[in-house]
Amino acid sequence: NAGVTQTPKFRVLKTGQSMTLLCAQDMNHEYMYWYRQDPGMGLRLIHYSVGEGTTAKGEVPDGYNVSRLKKQNFLLGLESAAPSQTSVYFCASSYGRGGTQYFGPGTRLLVL
Amino acid sequence: DAKTTQPNSMESNEEEPVHLPCNHSTISGTDYIHWYRQLPSQGPEYVIHGLTSNVNNRMASLAIAEDRKSSTLILHRATLRDAAVYYCILFIIQGAQKLVFGQGTRLTINP
Numbered sequence: 001n002a003g004v005t006q007t008p009k010f011r012v013l014k015t016g017q018s019m020t021l022l023c024a025q026d027m028n029h030e031y032m033y034w035y036r037q038d039p040g041m042g043l044r045l046i047h048y049s050v051g052e053g054t055t056a057k058g059e060v061p062d063g064y065n066v067s068r069l070k071k072q073n074f075l076l077g078l079e080s081a082a083p084s085q086t087s088v089y090f091c092a093s094s095y096g097r098g099g100t101q102y103f104g105p106g107t108r109l110l111v112l
Numbered sequence: 113d114a115k116t117t118q119p120n121s122m123e124s125n126e127e128e129p130v131h132l133p134c135n136h137s138t139i140s141g142t143d144y145i146h147w148y149r150q151l152p153s154q155g156p157e158y159v160i161h162g163l164t165s166n167v168n169n170r171m172a173s174l175a176i177a178e179d180r181k182s183s184t185l186i187l188h189r190a191t192l193r194d195a196a197v198y199y200c201i202l203f204i205i206q207g208a209q210k211l212v213f214g215q216g217t218r219l220t221i222n223p
């Protein structure tokens with residue numbers, strides 16, 4: 001039981017490049033989330049999903065897109081990376097509303 | 113948006129109890145109160161959560177005020193491994209379900 005895993009662990013991008021961050025969970029959770037954490041700050045919700053095929057915007061969705069084609073995977077895409085998107089990205093999943101969220105180890109992204 | 117307010121930092125001694133306060137005066141009746149902690153270079157880790165009644169688990173206790181406008185996370189016997197940033201979080205399940213993070217309290221444990 002691996003819990004929540006994230007790929008890649010670290011990535012450097014140039015401004016304008018695109019990339020996809022992958023989050024996978026093996027706990028059969030319905031809910032999945034993508035957060036970003038900037039230095040010295042708490043986490044901010046980017047997008048979330050309440051089930052396969054459904055996604056919704058969080059607090060800071062601009063510049064990001066997501067997809068949940070399979071229940072166990074939640075993808076975060078950056079179509080045209082900007083230096084302001086330099087951050088640590090965390091994925092989380094939970095069984096249901098108000099339930100415990102299990103976080104992945106994070107992906108460090110540096111946009112030059 | 114519902115927000116939480118926590119002290120920026122707190123310090124305690126090993127094997128002593130720690131009380132971490134959180135104010136959430138705009139909480140609504142269906143918002144859950146969650147506590148997570150984050151060690152350096154790691155993802156947040158669940159500690160405890162509750163709705164109205166006080167809660168206990170193997171890691172900590174959560175004391176919720178009667179009016180639910182504040183809560184306190186209690187670590188009964190702090191260890192050096194408890195040094196982390198502790199986040200008090202409201203989980204808003206009405207409307208656009210959101211987890212609203214506070215700024216967190218950096219807890220330092222002295223040996």
